[in-house]
Amino acid sequence: MVSIKFSLIAVCLAAATTNAQLASWITNETSIAYTKMYANIQPSGTVSGCVIASPSKSNPDYYYHWVRDAAMTMKVVVDQYNTTRAGDSTLVSMLKNFVTFSRTGQTEYTRCGCLGEPKFHVDGTSYTGDWGRPQNDGPAIRATALIKFAYSYIAQTGDVAYVKSKLYDSALPTYSVIKADLEYVAHNWQSTCFDLWEEVTGLHFFTLMVQRRALIEGAAFANYLGDTGAGTSYLQQAASILTSLNTFWDSSNGLIQTSLSSSSSKTSGLDTAQILGVLHGYANDGQFSPNNDKLLATTYLLKQRFQNLYPINYNNPTYATAIGRYPEDVYNGVGTSQGNPWILCTAAFAELYYKAAITYNQDGKIYVTSNNLNFLKQFYSSATSGAIYSSGSTEFTTIINGLNAGGDAFLNTIKWHANTDGSLGEEWDRTRGYNTGAADLTWSYASFITASLARAGTPAF
Missing domain, CATH: 1.50.10.10 (Glycosyltransferase)
Structure with a gap:
């Protein structure tokens, strides 16, 4: 089974998922996530x-x-x-x-x-x-x-x-x-x-x-x-x-x-x-918002560490980094050995990217600082510390589009590793990419839904 999956990887990497295909999958997967999530609320026997x-x-x-x-x-x-x-x-x-x-x-x-x-x-x-x-x-x-x-x-x-x-x-x-x-x-x-x-x-x-x-x-x-x-x-x-x-x-x-x-x-x-803290703890008052420059600095460092940590992240041009809890993690879903990427963490990155774009649009400006410079250069390589990009400018539009495309890439990662029936577990094996740990994790479904809502421009509170 493992050899079959690896034989398919080269084929899948050769042709990126189109935006239309991804959007269709997200719509379908969101429906599945709601159904699976509700199935875990007061199920029979509880x-x-x-x-x-x-x-x-x-x-x-x-x-x-x-x-x-x-x-x-x-x-x-x-x-x-x-x-x-x-x-x-x-x-x-x-x-x-x-x-x-x-x-x-x-x-x-x-x-x-x-x-x-x-x-x-x-x-x-x-x-x-x-x-x-x-x-x-x-x-x-x-x-x-x-x-x-x-x-x-x-x-x-x-x-x-x-x-x-x-x-x-x-x-x-x-x-x-x-x-x-x-x-x-x-x-x-x-x-x-x-x-x-x-x-x-x-x-x-x-x-x-x-x-x-x-x-x-x-x-x-x-x-x-x-x-x-x-x-x-x-x-x-x-x-x-x-x-x-x-x-x-x-x-x-x-x-x-x-x-x-x-x-x-x-x-x-x-x-x-840290990312989850902002997604669930931001009080809509400008303090530690989704586009906070210190948060984005942390986000960039996290992404870089995970990119180089998990074998399933190596040389994957068609989808984004699979994200774990923290680099030193040793919980493997059952016991301890080596940590794995988590579905809810990967969805959280997608949601953060979408919400950062939403917040920048609300602000009407992107302030480039020494803190968020490396993060923003992922989307606009010519970004310079101290610059201010206003809504409507080429720089502003390029970064916003990059954030939304980046969010899509994280959801595309979930698409690639999801079970064929759309069910989401807790983790992916860091080497093989299969679901491991708890099956049908309720928090995985909730996190996918909130990422999907943020992508649609109607973020959950």
């Missing part, structure tokens, strides 16, 4: 509101509800409820079940004794075995998703009573999901915790980004419901988080570090978590 990370029960066993993964997934559900499936009673039921499941989890006994418990059994009870805990990103992402749901639900139904009862009750102690999550974030963001890969303790760029966004949006929502004291407090904490985030810039190496105050094997300081 309690209502449960979102399994994967149907895989062995090698590896991902048959659990991870708070972070579930929140990422429900953001996609909320996006549909807010756009193409507004008022859909099935989605309303699904989201309300998720609210109930989440509140039960908030009140369950957990080994960490806090809302930072990372995963739950599919019956809603907490996992009490050894694990990396606490993980403080999940409550923040969940708050962001449910705040958006609350706004949409009120707008579509006028049912403020449900929102004030189940989602945000303004009480202390609280009996509602969003309020509990926001209070936890506001009081614990300075505490060290495990990162999104569940491996390293410390302060993490990704975690702080999603926490800051949750508090900014939580402040607006608290004020909307008349809880102005909380709104003021949340904004104060968000401002302090921004101060902390600015300390992650490593000027000597030209990158945003992934973690501080940690004993990590990530000697490079590079991690796709």
Whole structure:
């Protein structure tokens, strides 16, 4: 089977996928991703509101509800409820079940004794075995998703009573999901915790980004419901988080570090978590936006490292670099040996490229700095530090077109390595390119969908 695939590589590399072919595949794959993602939300045998990370029960066993993964997934559900499936009673039921499941989890006994418990059994009870805990990103992402749901639900139904009862009750102690999550974030963001890969303790760029966004949006929502004291407090904490985030810039190496105050094997300081932190944590306020020059500097270095790390990336002119979690990764999807490219990480690069193009178009200018110079020279080789390219100029148009084509190249990578039925796993074997690790990873589908939406110019929130 391996020899057959390698014999086909030369043929595939000889003829690049046309834009029309790729666009058709993306449309079809997006439909498959929605279907597969929804199949992992409260499937048969699980309690209502449960979102399994994967149907895989062995090698590896991902048959659990991870708070972070579930929140990422429900953001996609909320996006549909807010756009193409507004008022859909099935989605309303699904989201309300998720609210109930989440509140039960908030009140369950957990080994960490806090809302930072990372995963739950599919019956809603907490996992009490050894694990990396606490993980403080999940409550923040969940708050962001449910705040958006609350706004949409009120707008579509006028049912403020449900929102004030189940989602945000303004009480202390609280009996509602969003309020509990926001209070936890506001009081614990300075505490060290495990990162999104569940491996390293410390302060993490990704975690702080999603926490800051949750508090900014939580402040607006608290004020909307008349809880102005909380709104003021949340904004104060968000401002302090921004101060902390600015300390992650490593000027000597030209990158945003992934973690501080940690004993990590990530000697490079590079991690796709920085990209994911902006995709899920940008608060639309100009701070660490998708076109932030320091983020783009980090993105460039990541891409270069992965290009030279995985054999499947060598000499591939028809598609882009397959992206992993971080260069020092040793998790192979089942055990430890050598790390592999991840589907959700590759999709994240595509989404970032599309969103950088969108943000530049909104700004109307591209500022070239010493930080983003190498990144931008990928699309316009004559770019010079200090230059400003305005919308409508040849330079501006060339870079925007390059970003969009670059995003397409990452999705083309997913196309090449996807299973023939369109299913997406967790990883690709770094040498052979086949799917490995957990099958039908829910987060892979959610990340592909959000990349596709960004490509269409209608990015999910």
